[in-house]
Amino acid sequence: xxxxxxxxxxxxxxxxxxxxxxxxxxxxxxxxxxxxxxxxxxxxxxxxxxxxxxxxxxxxxxxxxxxxxxxxxxxxxxxxxxxxxxxxxxxxxxxxxxxxxxxxxxxxxxxxxxxxxxxxxxxxxxxxxxxxxxxxxxxxxxxxxxxxxxxxxxxxxxxxxxxxxxxxxxxxxxxxxxxxxxxxxxxxxxxxxxxxxxxxxxxxxxxxxxxxxxxxxxxxxxxxxxxxxxxxxxxxxxxxxxxxxxxxxxxxxxxxxxxxxxxxxxxxxxxxxxxxxxxxxxxxxxxxxxxxxxxxxxxxxxxxxxxxxxxxxxxxxxxxxxxxxxxxxxxxxxxxxxxxxxxxxxxxxxxxxx
Amino acid sequence: xxxxxxxxxxxxxxxxxxxxxxxxxxxxxxxxxxxxxxxxxxxxxxxxxxxxxxxxxxxxxxxxxxxxxxxxxxxxxxxxxxxxxxxxxxxxxxxxxxxxxxxxxxxxxxxxxxxxxxxxxxxxxxxxxxxxxxxxxxxxxxxxxxxxxxxxxxxxxxxxxxxxxxxxxxxxxxxxxxxxxxxxxxxxxxxxxxxxxxxxxxxxxxxxxxxxxxxxxxxxxxxxxxxxxxxxxxxxxxxxxxxxxxxxxxxxxxxxxxxxxxxxxxxxxxxxxxxxxxxxxxxxxxxxxxxxxxxxxxxxxxxxxxxxxxxxxxxxxxxxxxxxxxxxxxxxxxxxxxxxxxxxxxxxxxxxxx
Numbered sequence: 001x002x003x004x005x006x007x008x009x010x011x012x013x014x015x016x017x018x019x020x021x022x023x024x025x026x027x028x029x030x031x032x033x034x035x036x037x038x039x040x041x042x043x044x045x046x047x048x049x050x051x052x053x054x055x056x057x058x059x060x061x062x063x064x065x066x067x068x069x070x071x072x073x074x075x076x077x078x079x080x081x082x083x084x085x086x087x088x089x090x091x092x093x094x095x096x097x098x099x100x101x102x103x104x105x106x107x108x109x110x111x112x113x114x115x116x117x118x119x120x121x122x123x124x125x126x127x128x129x130x131x132x133x134x135x136x137x138x139x140x141x142x143x144x145x146x147x148x149x150x151x152x153x154x155x156x157x158x159x160x161x162x163x164x165x166x167x168x169x170x171x172x173x174x175x176x177x178x179x180x181x182x183x184x185x186x187x188x189x190x191x192x193x194x195x196x197x198x199x200x201x202x203x204x205x206x207x208x209x210x211x212x213x214x215x216x217x218x219x220x221x222x223x224x225x226x227x228x229x230x231x232x233x234x235x236x237x238x239x240x241x242x243x244x245x246x247x248x249x250x251x252x253x254x255x256x257x258x259x260x261x262x263x264x265x266x267x268x269x270x271x272x273x274x275x276x277x278x279x280x281x282x283x284x285x286x287x288x289x290x291x292x293x294x295x296x297x298x299x300x301x302x303x304x305x306x307x308x309x310x311x312x313x314x315x316x317x318x319x320x321x322x323x324x325x326x327x328x329x330x331x332x333x334x335x336x337x338x339x340x341x342x343x344x345x346x347x348x349x350x351x352x353x354x
Numbered sequence: 355x356x357x358x359x360x361x362x363x364x365x366x367x368x369x370x371x372x373x374x375x376x377x378x379x380x381x382x383x384x385x386x387x388x389x390x391x392x393x394x395x396x397x398x399x400x401x402x403x404x405x406x407x408x409x410x411x412x413x414x415x416x417x418x419x420x421x422x423x424x425x426x427x428x429x430x431x432x433x434x435x436x437x438x439x440x441x442x443x444x445x446x447x448x449x450x451x452x453x454x455x456x457x458x459x460x461x462x463x464x465x466x467x468x469x470x471x472x473x474x475x476x477x478x479x480x481x482x483x484x485x486x487x488x489x490x491x492x493x494x495x496x497x498x499x500x501x502x503x504x505x506x507x508x509x510x511x512x513x514x515x516x517x518x519x520x521x522x523x524x525x526x527x528x529x530x531x532x533x534x535x536x537x538x539x540x541x542x543x544x545x546x547x548x549x550x551x552x553x554x555x556x557x558x559x560x561x562x563x564x565x566x567x568x569x570x571x572x573x574x575x576x577x578x579x580x581x582x583x584x585x586x587x588x589x590x591x592x593x594x595x596x597x598x599x600x601x602x603x604x605x606x607x608x609x610x611x612x613x614x615x616x617x618x619x620x621x622x623x624x625x626x627x628x629x630x631x632x633x634x635x636x637x638x639x640x641x642x643x644x645x646x647x648x649x650x651x652x653x654x655x656x657x658x659x660x661x662x663x664x665x666x667x668x669x670x671x672x673x674x675x676x677x678x679x680x681x682x683x684x685x686x687x688x689x690x691x692x693x694x695x696x697x698x699x700x701x702x703x704x705x706x707x708x
Contacts, residue, residue: 168650168688175654215607218628218648253569256609256628274572274610294572296522300529334522 007071011143011205014288014326015246015267023316023325024071024143025349027342028250028270029332030064031076034339037063047092051077052126054133061134065142067339068346072143072206075131075199079149079210082191083158085123087116090157105161107169112184117191124195128202135203143206146199148192150211150249151185151229152222158184167213174225181225189229193236200237200245208248208270209233215253215272222257227264234265248290252331258283273330277315285320292330293345298337302344309348361425365497365559368642368680369600369621377670377679378425378497379703381696382604382624383686384418385430388693391417401446405431406480408487415488419496421693422700426497426560429485429553433503433564436545437512439477441470444511459515461523466538471545478549482556489557497560500553502546504565504603505539505583506576512538521567528579535579543583547590554591554599562602562624563587569607569626576611581618588619602644606685612637627684631669639674646684647699652691656698663702 002019010024033039038060041050050056057076065073080100084090089103106112127146135144157163159170174181196207214226230249237245250270251257258280261269268288271280273295280289297308309327316325327349333342356373364378387393392414395404404410411430419427434454438444443457460466481500489498511517513524528535550561568580584603591599604624605611612634615623622642625634627649634643651662663681670679681703687696 166650166685166688168653168690171648171650172653175651175658215628219630253607256630274569276573276610294525296520296525297529299522299526304529331520334520336522 006141008141008143008205011072011326012246014324015206017286017323020322020325022349023313023322023327025327025346026070026072026074026143026145027064027329027333027345030068030070030074030342031060032333033335034333034337034342035060035063035067047078051081051130054126054130057130058134058137061130062137064342065138068343069350070142070346072145073134073138074145074147074208075127075134075204077127077130077147079147079153079212080157081124081127082149082154082188082195085116085120086187086191087114088158100157100162102157102161105169106155106159106180106184107173109180112180112187115187117187120191121194121198124191124198127195128198131199131202131204144204146196146202146204146207148195148207148209148233149188150209150214150226150251151188151192151233152217152226153211153213154188154192155181155184156213156216158188167216170213171216171221174221178225182228185225185229186232189232190236193233196233196237196245196247197240200241204245206246206248206268207237208250209266211249211251211254214251214257215255217257219257219260223260223263227260230264230266238265246288248288250290262287268324268326270328271330275330277312278318281315281319286324288324288326289316290326290328292328295329295331295334295337298329298333298341298345300341302341305341305344306348306352309345310352313349313352360495362495362497362559365426365680366600368678369560371640371674371677374676374679376703377667377676377681379681379700380424380426380428380497380499381418381683381687381699384422384424384428384696385414386687387689388687388691388696389414389417389421401432405435405484408480408484411484412488412491415484416491418696419492422697423704424496424700426499427488427492428499428501428562429481429488429558431481431484431501433501433508433566434511435478435481436503436508436542436549439470439474440541440545441468442512453517454511455516456511459523460509460513460538461527463534466534466541469541471541474545475548475552478545478552481549482552485553485556485558498558500550500556500558500561502549502561502563502587503542504563504568504580504605505542505546505587506571506580507565507567508542508546509535509538510567510570512542521570524567525570525575528575532579536582539579539583540586543586544590547587550587550591550599550601551594554595558599560600560602560622561591562604563620565603565605565608568605568611569609571611573610573614577614577617581614584618584620592619600642602642604644616641622678622680624682625684629684631666632672635669635673640678642678642680644680644682646682649683649685649688649691652683652687652695652699654695656695659695659698660702660706663699664706667703667706 093099271291625645
C-alpha cells in the first residue's frame with residue numbers, strides 16, 4: 001500500500017514510474033463555461049481581459065479547485081495567444097473558445113515575413129504572469145499545469161484564419177509549399193517552446209501541448225510536418241528545465257497517429273476518448289498516459305460516470321499497477337456539463353481508487 | 355495480362371476477387387458543387403427539386419461522367435432523404451449539403467412515436483425513380499451506385515437536429531436511454547435497407563452506406579449501437595438481392611473502428627484518407643477496399659495528384675495483385691476542387707495502371 005501522497009507529489013510521480021496511492025485527476029477545460037462562476041466573470045469581462053488580468057485568471061482557474069478535489073489547476077489562457085502575440089489579431093466572436101478569427105491568414109511568404117517576432121515573449125508575458133499569480137494563490141500541495149497549442153494546430157488557425165471542418169487551406173499549403181509550412185511551423189514551435197519554458201519558470205509542474213487538429217493529417221504528413229516541430233519544443237523544454245519539466249501531448253482524433261507519438265519527445269500522452277487505453281499502453285509502455293473518459297459521459301448521470309471511472313481505473317491497474325497514469329477526459333469538458341457529474345467523476349477517482 | 359474490361363465489369367469484378375485490368379475509379383461527391391454545371395442547375399433549382407426531378411438528377415449525375423472517364427455514376431440524392439420521409443422536415447440552409455436542419459429532433463419516446471412509417475417508401479420513391487432514370491440514360495457498360503446514410507449517422511442528425519461538432523445530444527442519448535436509441539436505429543435501418551433494395555431493383559450495381567459520424571463513437575459504443583443496425587441492413591440487402599447486391603461502408607475518422615468493421619456484413623470498406631491502405635488490407639484480406647486519396651490533394655496541382663495515385667496503385671498491387679480494389683477519395687470531393695485535378699486523378703488511374 002503506497003502512503004497517501006499530496007496532489008502535487010501524485011502528479012509529479014506520474015512521470016517517474018514510482019508507485020501511486022491513486023492516479024492524479026484533472027480535467028481539460030475544468031475552468032470552462034460549464035461553471036456558473038466562470039459565466040458570471042465572462043458576463044462582465046471579455047475573454048482576453050480575463051486572460052490578461054491575473055486576479056481574474058486566477059479566480060476562474062481556482063473555481064473548480066474549490067468545488068472539486070482536483071489534483072492540479074491549469075493556467076487560464078488560450079492556445080491562440082501565440083498567433084495573437086505574432087501580430088495576427090485573434091478575436092473570439094462569442095463565448096470563450098468559440099469561433100476564433102485570425103486577422104491576417106498566412107497564405108504566402110510575405111504573410112510569414114510580417115509576423116512580429118521582436119519582443120514576442122514580452123507580449124506573451126501575461127501567461128507566465130497568470131501562472132505565477134495562480135501558483136501563489138494555489139495551496140502549495142496542489143499541482144499546476146501550463147500549456148500551449150501544438151505547432152500544427154496553431155498553423156491551422158493561422159492559415160485558415162479561424163476554425164474549420166477540414167482546414168483545406170492549411171493542408172493544401174503542406175502539399176503546395178512545404179517549405180513555407182515548415183518555416184511557419186518552426187517559428188510557431190520556437191515561440192510556443194519559449195512560452196512553455198516561461199510557464200515552468202513561473203512555477204508550473206507540467207505542461208500540455210494541445211494538437212486539436214493533428215488528427216486531420218495522415219501518418220506521413222504528421223511525421224513530416226507535425227513531429228519535427230513538436231520535437232523542437234520538447235528538446236528546448238528539456239534543455240531549459242534540465243530534464244525536470246514534464247510535457248504531455250494531446251492529439252484529438254489521433255488514433256491512427258498513436259504509433260508515431262513517441263517520436264514527439266513528450267513524457268506523456270493524453271488520450272482521445274476513442275483511443276483504447278490498453279492499446280496505447282501496449283504501444284507506449286514507458287510514457288505517462290492520461291485520459292480518457294468521453295466528455296459526453298458526464299451528461300448521462302452520476303451512476304454512468306462512476307461506472308466509466310471504475311472501468312478506466314481497472315484498465316490503469318491492469319498494466320504496471322497503475323503507475324504513469326493520470327485520470328482526465330478524452331477531450332475538453334463541454335459547455336452545459338452538469339457540475340454534479342464532475343463531482344461524481346472526481347469523487348470516484350479519489351475514493352474509489354483506494 | 356487481364357483483357358480490358360468494361361467499366362461495369364470492372365466494378366462488379368472488384369467484389370468477386372477475379373483479376374482486374376486496373377481498379378475501377380469513382381469519386382465520392384463526384385457530381386457536387388465543384389462542377390460549374392452543377393452550380394448552374396442549383397442556381398435555378400432547390401436541392402430537393404433536383405433530387406426529385408429525374409431529368410435534373412440525371413443531368414447532374416451524368417455531368418462528371420461526360421467530363422472524366424469514371425467507371426461508375428452515383429445516384430444524385432442525399433442521406434437525409436430518410437429522416438425527411440419519416441416526417442422530420444429536413445431543410446438545407448444554403449448550398450447542397452451544408453447546414454441541414456431537422457424539424458423535430460428526437461429527444462423522447464414520443465418523438466420516435468411520431469415518425470411517419472406508413473407509406474415511407476412511397477415518399478422515398480423518387481430515389482429509385484432517379485436511379486432508374488439515370489440507369490436508362492447511362493451507357494450500359496458503365497456502373498451505377500446507389501447509397502443511403504448509415505443508421506448511426508442518420509440518428510445523429512435526427513437527435514441533434516442538424517450538424518454538430520460532437521453530437522452531444524445523440525451520444526448522450528446512447529448512454530441515458532439506450533433502448534430508445536436502439537429503437538430509433540432499428541427503424542432507421544429498416545427504412546434505409548428498403549431504400550437500398552429499391553435502388554438495386556432500379557438497376558444499381560453496388561450501394562454505399564455513409565457513416566459520416568460513426569468515428570465519434572468508441573469501439574464499445576460502435577459495436578453496441580452502430581454495428582447491429584448495419585448488420586440488419588446488410589442481411590436484408592443480401593436476402594433481397596439473393597447475394598448479388600454488393601455493399602460498401604464508409605466511416606469517416608474510423609481508424610479506431612477498423613478491426614470491427616468486418617462485422618457489419620458489408621462486401622467492401624471505403625477508407626478514410628487517414629487509414630493506411632496496407633493496414634486495412636491486413637485486417638480485411640477478403641473485403642473489397644476503396645479509397646483513399648485525401649481530397650485536399652486535389653488542391654495541390656496535377657503532379658501531386660498523379661504521384662498520390664501512383665503511390666496508391668502501388669499499395670493496391672502489393673497485396674493480391676490489386677484485386678478487390680477501387681480507387682476513390684478518402685472523403686467527399688470538396689467545393690472549389692479544380693476540375694483539372696480531377697481529370698489528372700482519373701487519367702492516372704486509367705492510363706497509369708496498365
